Amino acid sequence: MAHPTETSAVRSDPPAERGGLRESLTVLRSSKTAMVGLAMVSFWVLVALFSLVSTANPYAQDGSAPNAPPSATHWLGTDDLGRDLLARVIHGSRTILILSPLSVLSAVVVGSALGLVAGYRGGIVDEVVMRLLDAIMAFPTILLYLIIIAALGASPANVVLAITIGGVPGIARLVRSLALDIRTRDYIYAAELAGENSFYIMFVEILINARGPVIVDSMLRIGYAVFSIGALGFLGLGLPPPSPDWGSMIARGRSFLQITPWAVLWPALAIASLVVGLNLLADGLHEESVRYQ
Amino acid sequence: MEIIRRQKKQGYEHPYVPELKELYRQGRISRRTFLRNAALLGVSVASASAFLAACTTQAVPTVAPTSPPPTMPPTPTAVPTATPVPAPVVKRGGVMRFAQRVPGIDHPARFSWGDESEICRFSIQYLTYTDRNNITVPYLLEKWEASEDLKTWTLFMRQGVKWTTGETFGADDVIFTMNEWLNPDVGSSMLGLFSNLSAANVEKVDDYTVKLYLDSPTVAVPENLYHYPGHVLDHRTFEGNWLDNPVGTGPFIMKEWSVGERAVLEARKDGLYWENGADGKPLPYLDGITAIDLGGDETARVSALRDGTIDMIVLMGVGYQVAKELTGVTIDPVTTAMAPVLRVRVDVEPWTDPRVRKALKLCQQRQKILDLAYFGEGMIGGDFHVAPVQPEYCPMDPFPYDPEQAKALLAEAGYPNGIDTTLTVGTGWADYVSFAEILKEGAAPAGIRININAIPNDSYWDVWTTCEMGITGWGHRPLAIMTLPLAYVCDAEGVPVSWNESGWCDEEFSQLLDQAVGTLDIEERRDLMCQIQTIQKERGSVLIPFWKNQWFVFNPKFKGIQAHPAQYMDELRFVWLDA
Structure with a gap:
């Protein structure tokens, strides 16, 4: 057993350097669950990409066709302002597929940094960081979002900020627990003996080796973020009108649910299929990576 | 005419009343205008109605020959009476449950929302x-x-x-x-x-x-x-x-007031209430009234009515679209002077310039806004705060949709590249949000780029007098001369009065309004109102694309319910349950 004080300690290769992209793809391909999830997510990614070239205008109001049922002109029908629901669902996918990963990515960056510092440094640093994060976690997540959006106003940047702040404590806790475990490994002692600085050890040695659980967690968090953006839109605190935000589409259509259910049906199906896809992808990856290891 | 002469003998008659009668005889004022002004001058409605009946038998025209505006509501056919005449056969008993916010209250004189008075008015x-x-x-x-x-x-x-x-x-x-x-x-x-x-x-x-x-x-x-x-x-x-001690003269007694939940009123049983019903006994017919707080969500109210949880709701929004599809309910519509009022702060650039304000007014597709934001259930507005249902209304065409002229006005005002602006609106008011979205689309060709800032309704009331541009819902008032001094004048020092949310004051407008408030002669007052409306339309600070209808929706077992434009339900004392 190597020990930091032993000069004979040999730096062992961390597992991260053995796998790589090919290994990840192997894990992915070997999981049917993950492949189904990937297909569903890919569908929405393609829809979002299609919105870049689509000429359908999600804002165009057809005064002669409010709340119109699905037809040859409007495949999915129209909302109460006569706007084409298909165009709005398509353009809404782009918004949600940009904001959700972006908010999770920023939460991962901040949460990982805090978790690494707390887990690797320990002591008073750990105490201070974790208690601060506990304070944030004490707020119910949706309430935290409401407070932030109500204070700063509804905009894409503020939605990302709110979801980031809401996600940081959970990610930091995860990374901290992984860091607490990994910092006792031989290769960390070896790196310390080799004179590597703390930044290198935290972000190269520990974080790289913690990536598996963090990636799976992030996948799930993207799904939560989709939900959160939808919920904020539903509560009128998401993207400002007339953005084709799926949550606000549901909120708007809810008033007419009994007479024109399609205005709610399509954005609700969109959110559900994207979240289910992301969850299947995350679950499949998790199960297969555990089995593989 | 005998009835009128007898009234003269019996007591005082305002000197303007004979002239009022003459105006009606000549067909220069409508039946409604005559009744309203006669009542206002102290003539009993019974006497005024008798005069109208006498005129009718003499083949005097009952409708003013001047053409009503296209948006004017139909003249009521029933002669209004001081005390509504109930159905000839009535039954006693039963409790009515209606959806109503139950806010915290203390001093009735301090009420600042109609909701606060809505339940108290029964007592x-x-x-x-x-x-x-x-x-x-x-x-x-x-x-x-x-x-x-x-x-x-x-x-x-x-x-x-x-x-x-x-x-x-x-x-x-x-x-x-x-x-x-x-x-x-x-x-x-x-x-x-x-x-x-x-x-x-x-x-x-x-x-x-x-x-x-x-x-x-x-x-x-x-x-x-x-x-x-x-x-x-x-x-x-x-x-x-x-x-603390809910003493009243009304037909019901307050028994319970749970903020945010319900208020319970029971019929007065002391036999001392001053109005009698059709059966000769003191009102009310019902044993009680319960107000149930279902929040502000109209969809929830409609669902509660459909499920039988409550017996009556008042709708003034999207809930009507669902309610009209329900079977087994009665809907009584009423035209009101309620409106979404989009106002700009005239002390904030670029709205200091009347040309810019007019440019924005020219960007309204009024019929489209009414059709889509309020499903066509209302009357077109003309950017002056005088509604067709108000007696002072001067028929006047609104500005047509003309983005080219708007663009030219902006250029003339020094904004050849258009303007960027933020419109604040409460997310809970779906029709206002729709109005904002339609205006945004309609204003874009003129170069007015509107960013919609949708915030919770409660937050809107924090900024309603300060935000650059906002949409505020103004309630119904029977007279325009009650609304205008609240919202469009300044005090003697030139400071806008507290509800002047746009900060707009106009000396000529204020002078004319002062005159109108003290002018009894109907035609003279209408002339003044024409000038007032023109000023507000041309250089005022508000956009009023439409006036809203409102609906009382209720279980048809309850007889005698009538919608009121201000949602007031004083007349529930005449309502009875045909169980």
Whole structure:
């Protein structure tokens, strides 16, 4: 057993350097669950990409066709302002597929940094960081979002900020627990003996080796973020009108649910299929990576 | 004519009444205008109706020959009466449950929302009552008289009215209540309506007569007495919080008030209520009324009505779209002077320039806004705060949609590349959000780029007088001369009055408004209103694309329910359950 004080300690290769992209793809391909999830997510990614070239205008109001049922002109029908629901669902996918990963990515960056510092440094640093994060976690997540959006106003940047702040404590806790475990490994002692600085050890040695659980967690968090953006839109605190935000589409259509259910049906199906896809992808990856290891 | 002559013999008649009759005989004013103004001058509605009937038998035209505006509501065919005539056969018993916010309250004079008065009005009543046709009639008053100069008003109390304590209602109660209104420490909005009256100028003539000596002529005193904080209080028992001792003259007694949950009223059983029903016994017919707080979500209200959880709801939004598809309910619509008012702060660039304000007005596709935001259920507005249902209304065409002219106006004002602006709107008001979205699309070709800032309704009330551009819902008032001084004038120092949310003051407008408030002659007042409307339309600070309809939706087992444009339900005392 190597020990930091032993000069004979040999730096062992961390597992991260053995796998790589090919290994990840192997894990992915070997999981049917993950492949189904990937297909569903890919569908929405393609829809979002299609919105870049689509000429359908999600804002165009057809005064002669409010709340119109699905037809040859409007495949999915129209909302109460006569706007084409298909165009709005398509353009809404782009918004949600940009904001959700972006908010999770920023939460991962901040949460990982805090978790690494707390887990690797320990002591008073750990105490201070974790208690601060506990304070944030004490707020119910949706309430935290409401407070932030109500204070700063509804905009894409503020939605990302709110979801980031809401996600940081959970990610930091995860990374901290992984860091607490990994910092006792031989290769960390070896790196310390080799004179590597703390930044290198935290972000190269520990974080790289913690990536598996963090990636799976992030996948799930993207799904939560989709939900959160939808919920904020539903509560009128998401993207400002007339953005084709799926949550606000549901909120708007809810008033007419009994007479024109399609205005709610399509954005609700969109959110559900994207979240289910992301969850299947995350679950499949998790199960297969555990089995593989 | 005999009826009219007899009335003259019996007592005072305002000098303008004969002229009013002559105007009607000549067909220069409508039936509704005659009734409203006659009632306002103290002529009983029964007498006025008799005069109208006499004119009709003499083949005098019943409708003014001047063409009504295309958006004018139809003249009511039924002659309004002071006391609605119930169905000939009535039944007693039953409880009505209706959806109504139950807010925290204390002093009725301090009410600042109609919701606060909505439940109390079954127990504490008003001196006057303005009915669904905008005709004001005596309520706790028996009658009133106005001096020729409209500065002295004599109020005659109804005799035989008893408080729920058994004490007699009279002049002392009215003077006590008015002193509360006029006391700045109480903070009543009635003080604004009676700014030309001081407590010292309220005189008790006898136990049932009070005289008001106003500093300036006011034609709308009876209407002002029905303003929602104008509940008449018992001078013997009221000590600041009505719920501590809920004494009233009304047909119901407050039994429970749970904020945010419900309010329970029970029928008065002492047999002392002053109005009798069709069966000759004191009202009400119902055993009780329960107000259930379902929040502000109309969809939830409609669902509760459909499920039978409640018996009546009032709708003024998207809920109507669902309610009209329901079977087994009765819907009574009413045209109102409620409107979404988009206003700009005239002290914020670029809205300081009237040309920019006019450019924005030219960007409204009014019919489209009405059709899509309010499903066509209302009347087109013309950017002046005078509604077709209000008697002063001067028919006037609104600006057409003309983005090219708007663009030219912006260029003339120094904005050739257009302007960027932020429109704040409450997310809970779906029709206002839709209005904002349609305006945004319509304004884009003119170069007005609108960013919509949607915030929670509660947050909107924090910024409604300060945000650069916002949409505020203004409630129904029977007279435009009640609304305009609240929202579009400044005080003597030039400071906008507290509800002047746009900060807009116009000297000529204010002068004309002062004249209109004190002008009795209908045609003269209408001429003044034409000028007032033109000023507000051309250089005012608001966009009013439409006026809203409103609906009372109820279980048809309840008979006698009538929608009221201000949502007031005083007439539930005449409602009975056909179980």
